[in-house]
Amino acid sequence: MSPAPADDRTVISVRGLVNRFGMQVVHDGVDMDVYEGEIFGVVGGSGSGKSVLLRSILGLQRPVRGTVKLEGKDITTLNGQELREVKKRYGVTFQHGALFSSLTVLQNVQLPMTEYLRLPRTDLDELARFRLAQVGLPADAGAKYPAQLSGGMIKRAALARALALDPRLLFLDEPTAGLDPIAAAAFDALLTELQKGLGLTVVMITHDLDTIFRTCNRVGVIVDRHMVCDTLEGIVRQEHPWIRRYFHGPRARAVSAARG
């Protein structure tokens, strides 16, 4: 499951990341590596700074200290224009979808394309419809507004928007939160299928143990303001008490029992 990681396959490399809000230290030297073509799960307790980590990697927030390298470029030192170039190369879905409520689903998917590319209308429509089909949304969903969609459809539409520019790198913030188990399982299947088909590298924040076991190759756990990274098999054998509770609590046992 985990091929020997060679350095040239490192897509994301975080070193010594420190984030502070006032007196509150969120991260105190987080190290994290994500290799090409894997699904990397980020877990941690509420308030452990998962979303802050994601925002630091996306360049939405400058860390106090440390480096964040995306495909070899240290984004903490880039200026606005260079950061824009980097941002073209990844897709993101946010926890609650973050679809623009005044735009239709089709327009939401087209937004990154119209922002970065000059394409005729027919092509934009064709591309957006293709993205919707790619994430398994019916064609008539394109004309709807986000308020008219179900929770599962919002997650899919957000994924379609994240895929709009054919990124190599995909960030997902709790993609299955708030979905029923069937919809969540369908989303997991969609994600693995897309990741295999497109060779994507995926970083995913999730609390869903099912999703972790079904999709992730490696997992990073944020504990005590640091990160413990390991393969899926390795992480469940970690000795840290919080990690043990996380992967061996009653819910985790139910998941592994169900998986045999």
Next chain:
Amino acid sequence: MHEGDGRLRVCGHWVMANASDLAAALDSISPGRAQRLTLDATGLESIDLGGAVLLDRRLRALSAAGARIEWQGERPEQLEVVAATQKGAKPEQEAVEEGFDLAEPVRTIGRWAVERGEEALTTLSFFGAVCVVIARALTHPRHLRIAALTRHVQETGLQAIPIVSLIAFLISVIVAYMGAQQLRKFGAEIFVVDLVTVGVLREMAVLLTAIIVAGRSGSAFAAEIGVMKLNEEVDALQAMGVDPVEVLVLPRVLGLVIALPLLAVIADAVGLAGGGLLCFWLLDIPFAQYLARMQEAIAPTTFWVGIIKAPVFAFLIAFVGTLRGMQVRGSSRELGRLTTVAVVQSIFLVILADALFAVLFLELDI
């Protein structure tokens, strides 16, 4: 991509980053009369699904026009993926271009009339609900939420004192200055005092205070309640059996009805002081004379004629603000729209009510 005798060479990087150039290049190719089109993909370095979609659409159009498409070298597998994905999704119905329909304007007018009717009903029923809640709170003080009420008096009243004072001061300065310029021609500078005191007490102070408060608090009411609607907080209240009108609307309405008259009194005082200051500077009328002249200029009712309007304005502002907030549903765009509507309508209603008051007082000869 290069063209030649029914042969196209597809080469380079067909990725989304280059999509603008790809679409332009594809569109610059005229299909011509070629019955057979050979695509040479040997020079293709990379292609992603977006690039494949762009190519696929043109190839479909060409085959529909009767061209046979052949590939030299390997056909990119991305084209298969695109075709397979699109087969799964049902094609969207093309919008049919409709001609002019005579019934359409009628439908539009009808829809507009129905919407206006519903709007009037909503407003009326909300007015009824507010009245019921006020009556209940006055008879059963338990329903009066004192903590919330004082908070709104503080936010809409106390915190508005600086801006209201500033506006009142500036307005009285403007009135005194303009009056001085005109009345000096007749040597009747002393009547500037009449103009300022009567103008400020009867109209200016209360009207401008109400307009400031409408912009400040009317919008805040609509936005606060609107966000609570979007967060389903209003639903949560209702599910707990708590009346949202009692918890959210009543403290705001009563709070403003208390705060606005007090603000108007402050505006009166600052306005009169500002007038006195300008009379002293501009016309060398000493304060003692200003005060004496003021006593003659104003009737006992002048102050009350102004201040009696304040609770009415306050009710209108708070009513419209909370009503519009309650009407927010669905999206953040609605929130912005209804907040704007709340401010515009409450200012309009304040000015309309002021005009009605002017007519009323004229008839009553006050």
